[in-house]
Amino acid sequence: MSGEIIIKKLEAAGLDQVSRFRMKDVGDRPLQQFLRRDALKSGAAHLTTTYVIKRPDAPHVLAYASIMCAEIKLEGAYPIDDKKAAERYSYQPAVRIARLAVCDGCEGLGWGRELVTTVIGVISLSIQPYAGCRFLIVDAKRKSIDFYRKLGFRLLDTEANRALETPLMFMDLKSP
Numbered sequence: 001m002s003g004e005i006i007i008k009k010l011e012a013a014g015l016d017q018v019s020r021f022r023m024k025d026v027g028d029r030p031l032q033q034f035l036r037r038d039a040l041k042s043g044a045a046h047l048t049t050t051y052v053i054k055r056p057d058a059p060h061v062l063a064y065a066s067i068m069c070a071e072i073k074l075e076g077a078y079p080i081d082d083k084k085a086a087e088r089y090s091y092q093p094a095v096r097i098a099r100l101a102v103c104d105g106c107e108g109l110g111w112g113r114e115l116v117t118t119v120i121g122v123i124s125l126s127i128q129p130y131a132g133c134r135f136l137i138v139d140a141k142r143k144s145i146d147f148y149r150k151l152g153f154r155l156l157d158t159e160a161n162r163a164l165e166t167p168l169m170f171m172d173l174k175s176p
């Protein structure tokens with residue numbers, strides 16, 4: 001990774017400035033817009049929680065991940081092999097990466113991985129001790145599937161999921 005960075009929860013505009021966050025690809029503009037317009041309000045409403053990356057000497061947000069509580073329907077495509085009959089339940093508890101984005105010019109510095117690692121840390125330290133949460137999930141844009149695969153996610157292996165524009169990927173967060 002290049003240079004020192006800070007990873008923290010998104011705070012009010014005076015501390016974390018989002019107005020310069022830019023994504024080059026037109027298809028990624030909703031990710032740009034969400035951070036600029038909605039992330040703080042969505043956090044205040046407890047709909048998403050956003051973690052950001054900044055440089056220590058500047059207030060501008062350079063990358064972010066927003067997460068929310070969720071469920072995953074495994075549809076028999078993945079076994080929970082450390083709990084007998086877990087598949088009796090259609091849905092299993094999860095956290096969803098609702099949005100993940102690195103700003104234009106900051107790709108490939110390891111920040112996407114850092115944000116996902118931070119989210120896994122939050123789940124294991126601040127969620128799993130208090131509420132069941134077995135999976136980390138994401139509806140992956142096709143162009144980011146290999147990125148998530150590299151980080152240990154796998155595609156839910158059903159025909160319907162494979163055909164989706166943003167197929168569901170998941171990581172099993174069972175204790176080692």
Ligand SMILES: CC(C)(COP(=O)(O)OP(=O)(O)OC[C@H]1O[C@@H](n2cnc3c(N)ncnc32)[C@H](O)[C@@H]1OP(=O)(O)O)[C@@H](O)C(=O)NCCC(=O)NCCS
Nearest residue numbers: 100101102107108109110111112113140141143144146147
């Ligand atoms: C996808 C994204 C978040 C990745 O963040 P990043 O900071 O550029 O990725 P990292 O530098 O942390 O990469 C981690 C690893 O994944 C690889 N990787 C990154 N993007 C990749 C891609 N699109 N395809 C394949 N591999 C990729 C890197 O080479 C690196 O591999 P290494 O560990 O062997 O060196 C970022 O490129 C982005 O914001 N893309 C546009 C928005 C988007 O698609 N978001 C995901 C929404 S589902």
